[in-house]
Amino acid sequence: MAGSAICKRESETPARTERAQQNPVFTPRVDIRETETGLLLVADMPGVDESSVTIDLEGSELTIRGTFVPKTPEGYTLSYQEYACGDYERAFTLGDTIDRDQIKAVVKDGILRLTLPKVKEVQPRRIAVNVG
Amino acid sequence: MLWTWPTNRYGSVWNELDRLQRQMSRLFEPFAGGQGNIGSFPAVNLWTGEDQALLTAELPGIDPDKLEVTVKDNTVTIRGTREREELKEGETYLRQERGAGTFVRSIAMPFKVDDAKISAQYQKGILQLTLPRAEADKPKKITVNAG
Numbered sequence: 001m002a003g004s005a006i007c008k009r010e011s012e013t014p015a016r017t018e019r020a021q022q023n024p025v026f027t028p029r030v031d032i033r034e035t036e037t038g039l040l041l042v043a044d045m046p047g048v049d050e051s052s053v054t055i056d057l058e059g060s061e062l063t064i065r066g067t068f069v070p071k072t073p074e075g076y077t078l079s080y081q082e083y084a085c086g087d088y089e090r091a092f093t094l095g096d097t098i099d100r101d102q103i104k105a106v107v108k109d110g111i112l113r114l115t116l117p118k119v120k121e122v123q124p125r126r127i128a129v130n131v132g
Numbered sequence: 133m134l135w136t137w138p139t140n141r142y143g144s145v146w147n148e149l150d151r152l153q154r155q156m157s158r159l160f161e162p163f164a165g166g167q168g169n170i171g172s173f174p175a176v177n178l179w180t181g182e183d184q185a186l187l188t189a190e191l192p193g194i195d196p197d198k199l200e201v202t203v204k205d206n207t208v209t210i211r212g213t214r215e216r217e218e219l220k221e222g223e224t225y226l227r228q229e230r231g232a233g234t235f236v237r238s239i240a241m242p243f244k245v246d247d248a249k250i251s252a253q254y255q256k257g258i259l260q261l262t263l264p265r266a267e268a269d270k271p272k273k274i275t276v277n278a279g
Contacts (some may be wrong), residue, residue, distance in 0.1 A: 008190065029229040034223050042228055046190035046257035075181045082175035084156060085188060110192035110257015 024086035025121035038117035045088045055105055063091040097122045173235045184264040187219045192257035203247040244269035
């Protein structure tokens with residue numbers, strides 16, 4: 001059911017570089033859906049918006065990052081905590097069939113949606129059969 | 133602060149253990165089966181201020197219209213649904229980690245909440261409730277007169 005699969009997970013594998021910050025890093029939960037024209041990647045990243053998400057493509061490695069700076073509301077103290085706040089990071093390796101120039105990203109309600117279209121050559125095509 | 137959160141009185145070590153225990157049960161939730169995790173999602177953080185408290189919960193991608201917050205005395209209940217995105221014809225999941233479903237969570241506040249002044253905000257996938265303490269519940273100050 002809903003619960004455990006919506007809660008974010010702390011990153012298990014250490015990032016390639018040592019982190020100089022104290023905040024935890026989370027691995028966002030991701031759905032990847034294959035459509036006829038490409039891939040749709042959906043990631044849960046509560047607390048981020050369009051200005052705090054970066055998507056980097058280096059060679060065939062696609063990295064999504066979200067920065068979230070925890071801030072204390074003025075005049076309040078944290079008296080009970082069940083979840084921690086921190087950055088998000090996750091990397092994916094793209095196949096050759098993805099058109100690297102056409103990747104699009106949208107963030108809404110803490111969800112990042114990446115559209116990764118396939119290159120034209122591998123998209124399915126229907127060949128019309130004409131009457132001879 | 134005008135009140136103390138009940139767990140505070142045991143000191144920080146017990147707080148820490150309490151938190152650990154919660155995290156452990158959260159970890160084993162998927163194996164509890166059936167209705168095992170009803171009541172523990174979403175995870176919440178509670179911020180307390182002078183006369184009110186802030187309750188935050190991470191609920192990415194939930195239609196705010198499908199979120200229901202109710203208050204009765206000192207109990208706040210969050211109810212909601214995250215819809216599963218249906219696959220269109222010809223689509224397949226290569227990876228599916230995000231959950232969907234209905235959840236209910238009740239949280240007992242350390243004071244009576246003024247239900248008329250409660251406000252809820254949903255931003256960037258985070259629900260934030262501002263819960264003012266009811267006027268009648270606030271401690272009265274008694275002036276001590278010199279005899």
